[in-house]
Structure formats: structure tokens, C-alpha cells
Amino acid sequence: MKxxxxxxxxxxxxxxxxxxVQQSGRRVVLVWPGLSSLYFLYATVDVIGYPTATAxxxxxxxxxxxxxxxxxxxxxxxxxxxxxxxxxxxxxxLEWFKEAGLAWEGTLDRNFLLPTATGTPKPCCLAPxxxxxxxxxxxxxxxxxxxxxxxxxxxxxxxxxxARQWRTAEVSAxxxxxxxxxxxxxxxxxxxxxxxxxxxxxxAVAAQLRERVTSQGxxxxxxxxxxxxxxxxxxxxxxxxVGHPVFEIPTVPPSVIxxxxxDRLRKHLQEAGxxxxxxxxxxxxxxxxxxxxxxxxxxxxxxxxVEAESYVVALEDWVDGAFxxxxxxxxxxxxxxxxxxxxxxxxxxxxxxxxxxxFEQVGYALTERLQPADxxxxxxxxxxxxxxxxxxxxxxxxxxxxxGMAIATGYRAAQEALAA
Amino acid sequence: xxxxxxGVVVIGGGSTGAGVLRDLxxxxxxxxxxxxxxxxxxxxxxxxxxxxxGGRYCVNDEQAAIECVQEGRILRRxxxxxxxxxxxxxxxxxxxxxxxxxxxxxxxxxxGITCERISVDEARRREPALSKHVRTVFWVxxxxxxxxxxxxxxxxxxxxxxxARVMTHTEVSGFLREGDRLTGVRxxxxxxxxxxxxxxxxxxxxxxxWAGLVARLLGVEVKVVPVKGTMVVLSRRLAHAAxxxxxxxxxxxxxxxxxxxxxxGTTSAKVPHPETLPIEWDEVRRMIEEGAMMLDGVTTARAxxxxxxxxxxxxxxxxxxxxxxxxxxAVIDHQERDGIKGFTSIVGGKVTTFRLMAERVVDVAxxxxxxxxxxxxxxxxxxxxxxxxxxxxxxPSVLGVPKPHxxxxxxxxxxxxxxxxxxxxxxxxxxxxxxxxxxxVRRRTRSGMGPCQAAICSYRLAARLVTDRGVDGPTAxxxxxDFLETRWRGVRHVFWGSxxxxxxxxxxxxxxxxNVDRQLMLDPVAGASPSPVAAEGQGGxxxxxxxxVAGQR
Numbered sequence: 001m002k003x004x005x006x007x008x009x010x011x012x013x014x015x016x017x018x019x020x021v022q023q024s025g026r027r028v029v030l031v032w033p034g035l036s037s038l039y040f041l042y043a044t045v046d047v048i049g050y051p052t053a054t055a056x057x058x059x060x061x062x063x064x065x066x067x068x069x070x071x072x073x074x075x076x077x078x079x080x081x082x083x084x085x086x087x088x089x090x091x092x093x094l095e096w097f098k099e100a101g102l103a104w105e106g107t108l109d110r111n112f113l114l115p116t117a118t119g120t121p122k123p124c125c126l127a128p129x130x131x132x133x134x135x136x137x138x139x140x141x142x143x144x145x146x147x148x149x150x151x152x153x154x155x156x157x158x159x160x161x162x163a164r165q166w167r168t169a170e171v172s173a174x175x176x177x178x179x180x181x182x183x184x185x186x187x188x189x190x191x192x193x194x195x196x197x198x199x200x201x202x203x204a205v206a207a208q209l210r211e212r213v214t215s216q217g218x219x220x221x222x223x224x225x226x227x228x229x230x231x232x233x234x235x236x237x238x239x240x241x242v243g244h245p246v247f248e249i250p251t252v253p254p255s256v257i258x259x260x261x262x263d264r265l266r267k268h269l270q271e272a273g274x275x276x277x278x279x280x281x282x283x284x285x286x287x288x289x290x291x292x293x294x295x296x297x298x299x300x301x302x303x304x305x306v307e308a309e310s311y312v313v314a315l316e317d318w319v320d321g322a323f324x325x326x327x328x329x330x331x332x333x334x335x336x337x338x339x340x341x342x343x344x345x346x347x348x349x350x351x352x353x354x355x356x357x358x359f360e361q362v363g364y365a366l367t368e369r370l371q372p373a374d375x376x377x378x379x380x381x382x383x384x385x386x387x388x389x390x391x392x393x394x395x396x397x398x399x400x401x402x403x404g405m406a407i408a409t410g411y412r413a414a415q416e417a418l419a420a
Numbered sequence: 421x422x423x424x425x426x427g428v429v430v431i432g433g434g435s436t437g438a439g440v441l442r443d444l445x446x447x448x449x450x451x452x453x454x455x456x457x458x459x460x461x462x463x464x465x466x467x468x469x470x471x472x473x474g475g476r477y478c479v480n481d482e483q484a485a486i487e488c489v490q491e492g493r494i495l496r497r498x499x500x501x502x503x504x505x506x507x508x509x510x511x512x513x514x515x516x517x518x519x520x521x522x523x524x525x526x527x528x529x530x531x532g533i534t535c536e537r538i539s540v541d542e543a544r545r546r547e548p549a550l551s552k553h554v555r556t557v558f559w560v561x562x563x564x565x566x567x568x569x570x571x572x573x574x575x576x577x578x579x580x581x582x583x584a585r586v587m588t589h590t591e592v593s594g595f596l597r598e599g600d601r602l603t604g605v606r607x608x609x610x611x612x613x614x615x616x617x618x619x620x621x622x623x624x625x626x627x628x629x630w631a632g633l634v635a636r637l638l639g640v641e642v643k644v645v646p647v648k649g650t651m652v653v654l655s656r657r658l659a660h661a662a663x664x665x666x667x668x669x670x671x672x673x674x675x676x677x678x679x680x681x682x683x684x685g686t687t688s689a690k691v692p693h694p695e696t697l698p699i700e701w702d703e704v705r706r707m708i709e710e711g712a713m714m715l716d717g718v719t720t721a722r723a724x725x726x727x728x729x730x731x732x733x734x735x736x737x738x739x740x741x742x743x744x745x746x747x748x749x750a751v752i753d754h755q756e757r758d759g760i761k762g763f764t765s766i767v768g769g770k771v772t773t774f775r776l777m778a779e780r781v782v783d784v785a786x787x788x789x790x791x792x793x794x795x796x797x798x799x800x801x802x803x804x805x806x807x808x809x810x811x812x813x814x815x816p817s818v819l820g821v822p823k824p825h826x827x828x829x830x831x832x833x834x835x836x837x838x839x840x841x842x843x844x845x846x847x848x849x850x851x852x853x854x855x856x857x858x859x860x861v862r863r864r865t866r867s868g869m870g871p872c873q874a875a876i877c878s879y880r881l882a883a884r885l886v887t888d889r890g891v892d893g894p895t896a897x898x899x900x901x902d903f904l905e906t907r908w909r910g911v912r913h914v915f916w917g918s919x920x921x922x923x924x925x926x927x928x929x930x931x932x933x934x935n936v937d938r939q940l941m942l943d944p945v946a947g948a949s950p951s952p953v954a955a956e957g958q959g960g961x962x963x964x965x966x967x968x969v970a971g972q973r
Contacts, residue, residue, distance in 0.1 A: 041932045056941050117879070118900075119893060120942075122935040149833060151843070152876075154883030160893025164943060183843065186833045252876055252929060318921045319928075325916045327705075344701035345915040353908040353927060354901065354937040359920060360927075397931040 002307045003029040003275075005417045006295060008282055009314035010035065012042060012403055013388030015265050016089055016410030017312040017417075018274065019096050024418050028274055029306060031297060033281040033321050043224065043250030043257040044131065045403030046396070047090070047108065049123035053356045053398025058123035062404070063087070063108035077394045078401075080370060081408035089411030090404070094126065100268040102261065103129040103232050113137060115221060117153050117249055119144075119161030119171075123400060128257060130226060130235045133219050134247035141170040143213045144221040144249075148177040149185060150192065152251040153223035170215065176208045192225035193256040196234050206241030213244055224248035224257040231260050280304060281321055285311075285334040285381065292381040295334065310383040310417040313372070314410050317389030323362065330362055332390070335372065335380045339364065356398055363392035369416045370409070383420045387413035421609055421616035426452045426585070428785060429605050429620045431592050431634055432627035433457070434464040435568065435771045438575035439778030439797065440626050441586075445579040446800060447786060447793040452618055453576065453584065456591035456610050458860045460572040462694070463628050464771055465863060466729025468651050468685035470662055470676045471495065471503055471564035472772040475510055475535065476669055477747060478527030479520075484747040485531040487773045492562050494775060498801045502571040506677055508563025508662035509543060510535075512556040513713050517667045521556060524666050528560075535560050549658045549715045556666065563662040565678055568771060569863045574802040588854040595623070595638055595763075602638075602762035611856060622785050625765040626778075628732035629694035635765060640758045642765050643735035646694040648728050649686035650703040652914065655722040655871045658682045658715050665714060671703075672710025675718070680839075680870075684711040684718065688731075697728040699913050722918040724871055725910030734768030749773065751781045755788060762788065836877040838870020846881065850888040858882065858903035871918075873907040875926040879934070894943040901940055904930065 004026040007017045010033060021028035047062040048069065059065040066086055070079040078086065090108055097104040106112065106126035113121045113136040121136050134142075142162070144155035155173035163171040179201060181187060195201045213220055226248055227234025239246040250257045270276060280297035286305075287293070294305040313334065315322035323330050323339055325348075330340040340362045342348050348359040364372040370386050371379035387409035388394065394409075396402035430440045433455025444451040455461075474488035496503055512518050528535035536559045543557035544550050550557070576586055589610045596604035596617060604619040627634050628644070635642040657677045665673035676683045684707040691697060704726050711718040734750050749769030754760040766781035779795045786793070835843045845865050849855045858881050861867060867881065868874035882900035885891040891899070904926065911919055930936045 041928050043933070046932070050938075054941075056938070116934045118897060118934045118936055118939055120935040120939040122938070151833075151835060151880040151883070154879075154887065157879075157883040157886045157893060157896055160886050161897060161939060161943070162893075164893060165939075183833065250933060252879070252933065255933075318924045325920045327916050345704075346701065346912045348915050348920070349908075349912045353904050353923075354931065354940065357927065359915070360924070397927050398937065400932060400935070402928075402932060 001029065001275075001304065003027045004309050005029075005312060005414070006031060006306050006308035007312045007314055007414070008033070008295065009312075009316060009388060010320045011314070011316035011388060011406055012045070012093075013316065013406035013410035014312070014314035016093060016407045017314050017387055017414035018269060019092060020411050020414035021418060022269070022272065022274060023092070026418060029308070030269065030274060030276045031280060031282060031295070031306060032276060032278055033315065034279045041258070041402055042261060043128075043255055044114070044124035045090075045093070045106070045126035045407065046123070046400040047086070047125035047404030049111065049400030050398070053395075058113060058121070059111055061109060062111055062125050066404070075393055077391050077405050077409055080366060080391065081405075081412040085412035085415070086404065086408040089407040090126070092411060093407055096265070096268075100264050101232070102264055105129050105132050114247075115142070115158065115162050115166075115249060117158055117223070117251055119158035119163075119165070121162075121165055125404060128231075128248070128260075130231065130246075130248045131224075131250075131257070132247065133245040134221055134249065136166050136168070138219075139168050140245070141215050141218045142172075142221055143215070143218050144171065144173045145209060146173070146175045146223065147181060147192065148175055149181055149183040149187070150223065152189065153249060155221075158221075158249070174209075174212045176205065176212065179204045188254060189223065189225050189251055189256050190228065190254050192223075193228040196225060196227045196238065197230060199237065202234065202238045203241050206238055209242050213242070219245040219247060221247050221249050224250045224255065228256055228260065277304070277306070281333070283333055284336070285384065287335065287381045290379070290382050292384050310385065310420040312385050312387060312410070312413045312417050313390055314387040314413065315390050316406070317394075318359070322388070322390040325359070332364065332372075334384070337374070337380065356395065360395035360397060361393055363390050363394055365392055370413050383417070385413040385416045385420070421607065421614040423617045423619070424452070425604070425619035426450045427620060427789070428622045428624060429454060429618050430624050430626055431605070432462075432625070432630070433459040433572065433576070433586070433588060434462050434626070434628055435460070435572055435575070435774035436628060436766055436769065436777050437626035438572040438579075439774045440624050440766070440782055441584050442575045442579040443778045443782040443795055443797050445582045445584045446796045447782065447791060449786065449789065449791060451579070451584050452620075453579075453586045454590050454592055454605070454607060454618070455586075455588050458588050458856070458863060459576060459586075459854070460569050460863055461859070462630070463729050463732060464568045464572055466727055467568050467771050468674060468676045468683045469565050469568055469678045470674060470685075471566035472770070473508060473560045473562035474531055474533050475508070475524070475528060475560045475563065476664060476674075478531045478533055479523045480668070481746050481748065482527070482531055484770070484773070485527065485533065487776055489532050489562065491773045491776050492564070494798045495566070495772070496564075498798065499571060499574060500801070501803060502567045502574055504565040504567075504677075504679070506564050506661045507559065507561045508664060509547065510558040510560060510664045510666035511543075511550065511554045511714055512666045513551070513553040514667075517665060518556065520667045524558070533560065534562055547659050547661065547663070549717050550663075551712065551714055551716050553713055558666060560664075563664070565662070565676060566771060567679070569866075571771070573864055578802045586854050588860070589856045592634065592637070600759055600761055602760060622762045622764070622789055624781055624785055625763065626781070628767070629730045631732065631765050631767045633694075638754075638760060638763065640754060640760065642752060642767060644767055645733045645735050646691050647731040647733050648689045648691045648697050649731060650699050650707065650726060650728045651683050651685040652704055652707045652726045653724045654682040654684065654718065655724045656680075656682065656717070658717050658721065663714050665710075672707045675711050675715055681724070682721070684708065691730065694730045697730060699726050699728050701913070704913050722871065723914035723916075724919060725873065725907070726913035727910050732767060732769070749777050749780075751784055753784050835880050836865075836867035836870065838872050839866040839868075841865050841867040841877070846884065847888070850884055858885075858899050859906055862903070868903065868907060872922060873911055873926065874904055875922070875929055878903050894939075897936065897939050897943070901936060
């Protein structure tokens with residue numbers, strides 16, 4: 001298989017890179033190593049939520065905060081991508097969402113503050129339109145609604161936390177029994193999402209909610225299950241039937257909100273004739289004379305070489321195989337370089353699960369042009385560029401910056417690949 | 421904490437204390453068990469879960485071996501639900517092991533352990549994962565897996581149904597005395613610090629590795645040597661049966677099939693205090709290397725976590741150290757030895773022989789109380805009332821089935837997908853006042869013990885604290901975080917491969933999807949409280965009296 005640019009990865013970094021190449025008019029192939037569990041983290045695009053991993057106050061203006069970060073930390077992935085890539089990448093994605101029929105909102109000039117399933121306010125930059133009515137800068141009271149037997153959103157738990165954190169208006173919890181669902185049925189978010197595409201089901205749920213939500217001007221928070229394949233229509237119809245503003249709250253995998261985003265973007269690329277190679281993890285790069293000649297994929301039953309002028313390695317992180325951690329040595333799947341070494345495995349971790357983790361910092365050393373480099377700063381291959389979680393120092397957990405870093409670095413790496 | 425009174429106070433909620441409580445109750449003696457942590461949270465719950473045939477001790481520790489043989493047979497009768505009859509193999513891999521074989525065979529003969537030499541080919545047919553190093557194999561059908569949590573809970577619930585009381589997270593802080601006679605204990609709630617007393621006629625110290633510390637409160641000495649053992653849990657069951665090295669007991673020479681996992685054990689190191697149990701990388705490495713000598717797949721299987729427990733070895737004054745010390749036990753009659761009436765200690769021993777230990781110590785205490793009712797714990801099964809106790813846990817019903825979950829009715833809702841725990845399995849425990857935090861729920865149900873290490877079920881369990889107990893949001897969040905942190909402490913030691921990838925999902929989920937790190941930071945109540953569910957009493961909890969709970973169970 002031959003192409004101009006091969007993009008390897010599953011997440012937003014890879015999608016942003018593929019879109020960038022597509023927009024340039026060059027040929028692109030997207031290689032997906034397999035569905036990643038990081039999928040569910042993309043219910044929203046978080047550009048930067050907090051200035052540091054331990055800061056308590058959320059950031060209101062993400063563009064300013066990223067600019068500050070770039071000035072302060074020249075080795076930060078945002079600094080490596082550059083402010084221009086942050087702005088151009090976000091603009092590219094917003095435009096793509098629109099073109100693909102995904103209703104999203106947000107700008108780099110402000111963060112939403114949306115409640116999570118634990119009832120914690122969380123800053124995020126871009127969000128599906130079905131989530132933004134939950135913004136806590138609005139003063140309207142909130143009724144959180146859960147379903148009998150659905151364990152991944154507990155309105156009582158979320159309301160108990162949110163009521164303490166957010167004192168602007170009333171927060172309450174209701175639980176209703178959706179037709180056909182109950183404590184004895186095994187079901188997931190996907191089952192509920194499919195049911196919500198049925199008008200009769202939607203109306204039956206809405207009728208119960210109308211009865212239970214009595215306070216004037218209240219908005220209703222509901223787990224993110226309002227339709228899978230036609231979310232905009234399902235959402236609009238449901239909101240009309242409820243008679244109150246409705247907002248979705250993302251849940252654990254399988255996260256319907258994330259599935260909608262990825263399924264739609266992937267299909268949109270395919271509709272444009274872009275080849276996607278599914279479930280084929282890359283396991284070696286053939287490098288001669290400092291150039292990568294092809295990348296070998298493990299496809300079903302055979303080995304598939306992908307040959308491109310340049311490559312964007314945009315794997316999200318450990319989860320989708322950006323690196324392989326042995327007991328002591330971390331290696332990458334392309335160049336088989338030792339990326340990190342730890343004397344004992346505990347050295348990769350912090351004492352607390354909720355602290356900054358050394359293993360999250362692990363990644364390729366990079367050149368100015370985002371090429372993976374050896375310890376002397378020489379590129380491992382001139383035509384390979386890196387984005388996403390495989391970059392050193394890429395740790396979005398504490399600052400809530402996963403989506404923004406993915407998009408900015410994906411965009412920048414694709415620009416470099418096009419220039420190569 | 422209101423003052424109360426009883427006949428006998430049992431200190432310690434491990435297998436021994438639970439066995440003592442049941443024994444007393446079956447003899448008609450009113451009793452309260454006081455445990456400073458949770459049931460099975462000390463030595464018992466941190467054992468490797470091998471129901472010893474006695475083969476491990478038959479050469480060097482004949483008495484312990486004979487007791488294992490007898491008690492193993494009794495446990496299969498009275499505690500069927502806690503035992504998986506896996507059988508076991510003793511395998512030789514080195515020249516040294518080979519030289520041990522005649523002594524092993526002779527030891528088995530002397531102590532009455534059923535043992536049959538089988539060909540390596542036959543062994544490999546039964547256990548395909550046996551390594552190429554294996555040169556001799558003995559089949560020992562009476563090795564098994566003993567679920568330590570279920571064993572303790574089963575004993576305690578059996579006693580509770582007969583009126584016994586249990587106080588978990590309650591520490592004995594001192595004793596009440598009148599002259600040379602004990603008249604009660606002072607207690608303190610470990611979570612709230614509330615204090616109270618229990619008046620009683622007799623106290624049994626069944627605290628294992630902590631026995632010396634408890635006895636010291638009375639100014640008497642009990643010489644217990646705390647010896648640490650570290651274990652590694654693999655996410656897959658590599659063998660149907662328990663695999664032992666046929667040699668002088670040493671490090672890393674047992675692989676126990678615990679339900680769906682394999683447990684590699686164990687090490688042996690003296691520690692200064694029973695709660696000082698650091699896990700060393702060298703121990704973890706050795707467990708894996710030694711395990712790989714016997715079984716293929718040990719090095720490639722997903723290591724889920726490591727944990728350490730403490731053996732309560734009793735110092736008989738001999739020169740022996742660590743493994744050389746006897747696994748035998750001793751009853752100390754402090755009335756006879758120290759002139760303190762109403763105080764008895766039981767020390768040494770092992771989980772497999774807990775029932776016998778309980779019988780012996782209760783014999784002494786009952787004699788002083790003037791009770792002559794004989795012990796019946798060897799005859800009365802734990803679940804003797806035809807109550808659906810067994811259904812609370814997924815138990816293998818057929819011998820040697822690698823995955824014990826086969827009989828699960830399809831498509832039932834699950835709270836913990838890894839361990840197939842259903843919402844109705846956890847619900848009763850949220851009504852039990854002895855269950856104080858999510859770790860307590862885990863010990864009773866296995867939720868959170870599978871490969872994902874509570875990434876998903878922690879939210880569901882924390883939500884139940886709010887819905888079922890009326891706990892406030894920050895307290896429930898803290899309980900969720902504490903539950904995950906406890907899992908994390910074990911996972912950190914095997915942080916490579918799939919488990920590393922898994923934990924990135926956990927941190928992503930809790931920090932990025934839920935923003936829990938900020939919830940903990942922002943809410944001073946959630947952030948500052950060291951004790952997760954301590955507030956449930958004030959939170960409008962609906963906890964019924966223990967007797968009521970027993971009725972429902």
C-alpha cells in the first residue's frame with residue numbers, strides 16, 4: 001500500500017492529522033491499531049482546565065492559559081506544537097465537526113464548566129451541544145435524572161457533590177424507570193442509547209420527567225445516552241418533549257458521547273474516500289539511510305507494509321500501544337528503541353493514584369520538527385513525525401488538556417509531514 | 421459507643437477469632453468479637469489461600485502436617501462453600517529437589533497424607549502448563565483452595581445467627597480488672613475515636629501476630645514473631661490444582677489457583693511490627709522467577725498486584741527462625757502462667773488449622789467458666805440453616821473447573837464485571853453496620869478484585885453509600901478514592917505490561933472523565949477525612965441491628 005502520508009493512531013491526534021493532510025489535497029491512509037479505551041475520555045475536548053496539576057481554580061480563558069504555558073515551559077507539548085497549531089487545529093476540528101454533522105460548541109476564549117458523573121465541575125473547551133446546557137455559569141436550578149438499574153450514573157451521588165460545590169441554585173436528583181429497563185435487566189449505555197432513538201420510548205421517558213421536574217426554569221441533567229446514530233434529532237425531540245433544557249453527562253465506557261464523535265468522523269473520512277486500515281497494530285518501521293521506507297502492520301493473517309512519503313505517529317498513549325512496558329525497559333513499537341528504564345517498577349508510579357505519575361511523562365525525545373530523536377537529538381527517521389501521547393512530557397490528566405494537546409500536536413505533526 | 425456486657429470477648433477477626441466466636445456460640449456461651457480493622461483484614465485475608473494437605477510440613481513439622489490432614493478433611497465437610505477441592509502436585513525441578521523426594525514420600529506416609537507418584541507425561545496431560553524443568557510429580561489430592569474471606573465471614577455469620585455480636589473497626593484499648601480477675605475490656609472505635617466498655621467474664625486473645633501487643637496491655641508477655649510473606653496475583657488461572665515445589669519449604673514455591681486467578685507465594689522475612697509490611701521488588705521478582713520454574717506462563721501472564729501478609733509464628737524459645745519455626749500453635753492459659761484470671765491467648769498456627777486452634781482455646785476458657793458443653797464445630801456446618809449464604813458468592817461446584825463462573829445465569833446485571841458480582845450480592849452488606857467502608861464490601865463480595873482493580877465498580881459502590889446509607893457526597897467520594905488507592909498500592913509493584921495500560925484507563929477515567937482529583941481537593945470535608953464512612957451514623961444511615969441483619973441473611 002502506497003500513500004503520501006500514513007497516520008498511525010486512534011485518537012483525536014490521529015484524526016486531526018488525517019484531516020490536516022486531507023485538507024491539503026495530499027493522499028492519506030489512517031492506520032488504527034484497534035479501538036482504544038481512551039475513547040471515552042473524548043466526550044469533550046479539554047484544552048486546558050487548570051494551570052498546573054495541583055491548582056484548584058479552573059481556567060476561564062484557555063487561549064491565554066496555553067500562551068502562558070508555552071512561554072513558561074518550552075518543552076511542553078503545547079510549546080512544541082506552537083500557539084498557531086493550537087488555534088489552527090481547533091478551528092480545523094470545529095469546522096470538520098460542522099461539516100460532518102456533529103453539533104459542537106465552544107471557542108478558545110472560554111471554558112465551559114460542566115458537571116461530571118461524580119457531580120464535580122469540570123472545565124472544558126469544546127463540547128457537544130447536548131452537554132452545554134449543563135454549564136455552571138448559568139444560574140438555573142439543576143435536576144439530575146438517573147435510570148433504575150443503570151449503575152454508571154447515580155444522580156443522588158452527583159447531586160450530593162454538586163450541591164456542595166455549586167451554590168448558585170438548587171440541585172436535586174430523580175430516578176425514573178425507563179420502559180423495558182429495570183433492576184433485573186443487564187444493560188449498558190449503548191442499549192439505552194439505541195432505545196432513545198425510538199420516539200415512543202423517548203416520549204415515555206419524557207412524560208415521566210415532565211411529571212417529576214416541577215420547578216420553574218430547571219434544566220435536566222441526564223447520562224449521555226440520548227441516541228447513538230442520530231444524536232441531534234434524538235436530543236432535540238427529547239428536549240422538546242421534556243419541556244426543559246436538557247444536558248448530557250458523559251459516562252464510563254462504552255461512552256456513547258465519545259462513540260458518536262469517533263464513528264461520525266471515521267465515516268466522514270471514509271465517505272471522502274480515505275482508506276482506514278482497521279485493527280492493525282504497527283510493529284516495525286523499516287528505516288534505511290535515515291528515512292522510513294515502510295511501516296509493517298500486523299493485519300489479519302499476514303503482515304501488511306504501508307509505504308508513505310512521510311508518517312505521523314499519533315498514538316494516544318500506553319493504552320493503544322504507543323509504547324510497551326517491560327519489567328524494566330520501555331520500548332517503542334516502531335524503532336524498538338529503549339525509551340525509558342526503571343530500576344524497579346514502582347519508580348514509574350507516584351504513591352497516590354491521583355498524583356502526577358512518572359509513567360505518564362514517558363515519551364519520545366523530539367526534534368524541533370517533532371521527529372522522534374535519539375539521545376543526541378538526531379532524528380530516528382527524517383520522515384516520521386510524532387503527535388499525541390507518545391511525546392515526552394505529555395500528561396493531560398492533572399491539567400485536563402488531553403483533547404487540546406492531541407489536536408494541536410496532530411495538526412503540527414501533519415504540517416511537518418506535508419513539508420517533508 | 422454504649423457500654424455493653426457479654427460472657428466472652430474475642431479479640432481478633434481473623435480465621436482464629438471467627439472460629440472461636442462460632443465455637444463459643446455453639447457451646448451456648450454469649451460472645452462479642454472485637455476487631456480493630458475488618459474481618460479477615462489481617463493475616464487471614466492476606467494468606468495465599470492454600471488449604472494445606474500437610475505435604476509442605478510433613479518432613480520438618482510433623483505435628484503441623486498431621487493437623488492439616490485432619491482439619492482439611494473437616495473443612496471439606498463443614499465449610500464446603502469456602503473450599504475448592506483442587507488437589508495439588510508436588511513437583512521436583514532440580515537435583516536438590518530430587519534428593520528431597522524420599523524424605524517427602526516418607527513424611528507423607530508417617531503423617532497420613534495421601535500421595536501418589538505419577539509420570540510427568542500424565543501430569544502434563546492433566547496440567548499442560550507444567551514447565552519443561554519438571555522431572556518428578558506427586559499427586560496430593562487433599563491440597564485445595566480455601567477462600568479466606570468467605571471462611572471468616574461464614575464463621576461469623578454462623579455465630580451471628582445464634583446471637584453472637586461482632587464489632588469491626590473497634591480496637592481494644594485496655595482491660596478492666598478487679599484484682600487478679602479480668603472483668604472487661606475498654607474499646608475504641610478506630611474510625612471515630614468513640615470509647616466504651618464491654619463487661620465480660622473472660623477474654624480470648626486471638627489476634628495472631630498482634631497477640632504480643634494485646635497481651636502487653638495487661639503487662640504480660642506473649643512472644644510472637646511477625647514474619648512477612650509477599651505474594652503476587654496473576655490474572656489467569658494457570659493450573660487446575662495447587663502446584664508446590666517438592667523441596668524444603670522456601671521462597672516462591674507455591675502457586676495456588678484462587679478462583680479465576682493464580683497466586684504466587686511466598687517469601688519469609690522477620691518484621692519489627694505486624695503492620696510493617698513493605699513489599700520489596702526483589703521479593704516480587706523472586707516470586708515470578710521461582711513460579712516460572714514450575715509453570716509456563718508465569719512470566720507472560722498479566723500480574724495484577726502484589727500483597728504482603730504476616731505470619732504469627734509463636735516463639736517456643738527454640739533457636740529456629742522464620743520458616744524453620746514450627747507452624748504449630750499454643751494455647752496460653754494466663755491464669756495458670758501469669759495469675760490473670762479470665763484471660764487466654766491462642767498463638768501460632770495457620771489458617772488451615774483455625775478450627776482446631778479455636779477448639780483448644782475455647783476448651784480452656786470454657787473450663788474456667790464452668791461450661792462443660794463439648795465442641796461441635798467439627799460437625800455443624802457453617803451454613804446449617806439452609807439459607808442462601810452460598811449464593812452470595814460465586815463458588816465452583818465441580819472439581820477442577822478452571823473458571824468457577826460457569827453456572828451464572830445469563831444477562832444478570834453486574835456491579836463488578838471482572839468478578840461477576842451482582843448488585844444483589846453487595847446490597848445486604850450495605851445494611852450491615854459491621855461493614856464500614858468499601859474495602860469491607862470487597863472482602864465480602866470480591867468486587868474490585870479483578871483485572872481492572874475497581875476502575876469501574878468503585879463509582880457504583882460509592883453511589884450506593886449515598887443511596888443505601890445516606891452518606892454525603894464528599895464522604896462517598898473519599899470512600900471511592902480510598903478504595904482505588906488501596907488497589908493502587910498493590911498494583912504499583914507489578915507496574916508493567918497490561919496492568920500499566922489498565923491503570924492509565926483508571927487514572928484517565930477518574931481524573932479526566934470524573935475530575936475526582938479536584939473533587940478531593942476542593943471539598944475540605946472529603947479531602948481531610950481519613951476515615952471514609954465514619955460519618956454514616958450521622959448521615960441518616962439505615963443500618964439495622966445485627967440480629968435483624970442475621971435474620972435477613
